[in-house]
Amino acid sequence: MEDQAEKLREIMRQKKNVPGDAPGDAESDVSGDAGSDTSGADISGEKPIRARNGGSKARIITVTSGKGGVGKTNLSVNMALAFARLGKKVVVMDADLGLANVNVMLNMIPKYNLYHVIKKQKTIKEILVETEYGISIVAGASGFSQIANMGEEERQDFINELDTLSNVDIIIIDTSAGVSSNVLDFIAAADDAVIITTPEPTAITDAYGIIKIIATEYDTLDMSLKLVVNRAKSAADAKNVADRMINIAGQFLNLKVDYLGFIYDDPAVPQAVLRQKPFMVVDPRCKASISVQHIVERMDRTRPRESRGFGAMLRKFFGRGEGA
């Protein structure tokens, strides 16, 4: 780990003047074990603010990763807090199929979760739980995959239910890691898809894997993919990882990925996790908190191309949308 950044810089120096890398080779070099030409990358991540259509529709942000345990839930929850501090009404939805991540991180045991909504025992508003931190959460359900088995009418009812969340400004969806069709559909239908990785080669390779699948499976023209590098030792370390990923995605997938920013590797994060409180609350001045604040400020300055709203997202989710 210690000299990884230097090793990568060395590889880049060596590669810099080599024209026309063999595609297969360069693509498989995404993890940094070999290397690729990253010169001239534009990783500013800045986009002009675009006017939103209705103005009242929620901006939907998914947070996902290739590899598990790279920081999705921490980013989702703390990003929500940072948005809330900017005056936004934010909901974090736990769409992880496995453990109920978000409520564990917030030390909450909601009585009801998405399962009860799918089963029509509760409305989405009834299961929405306010936290003491100024954000609301929708707890996850381990039976979330049941959505796939719903009938036509049930689906429509569920869409209508979820659409009632549209009166919030931002919905952050913490997805499970890796490639399940639910996760992919969430990503494809969101306004912003945040892909998070750490500088570890395995995490980078898996992140590239999910980006590749998104690019192959969907028309990504109206989707904004944003990369966050978590647990970085330095800005340069993170930038190297992002440069490489963005260049290779551009070169081999013809996909534009924006570098949204990085989060420092910070002992305050596991400490906060142990206390079951967001690190933004435990230590708002720690390096990780400042990093997330920067990420959110950057996101807030950019707008999705068009706000499609939760209903549109869900219609797309169920494969019934226009041109999904």
Ligand SMILES: Nc1ncnc2c1ncn2[C@@H]1O[C@H](COP(=O)(O)OP(=O)(O)OP(=O)(O)O)[C@@H](O)[C@H]1O
């Ligand atoms: N910036 C950071 N600095 C230090 N440690 C971190 C950082 N981000 C995450 N971690 C560590 O990684 C652990 C996993 O983070 P988190 O639960 O957010 O990942 P995840 O991607 O949601 O995992 P899963 O795939 O299991 O849902 C944290 O409990 C913490 O110990």
Ligand SMILES: [Mg+2]
């Ligand atoms: Mg998680």
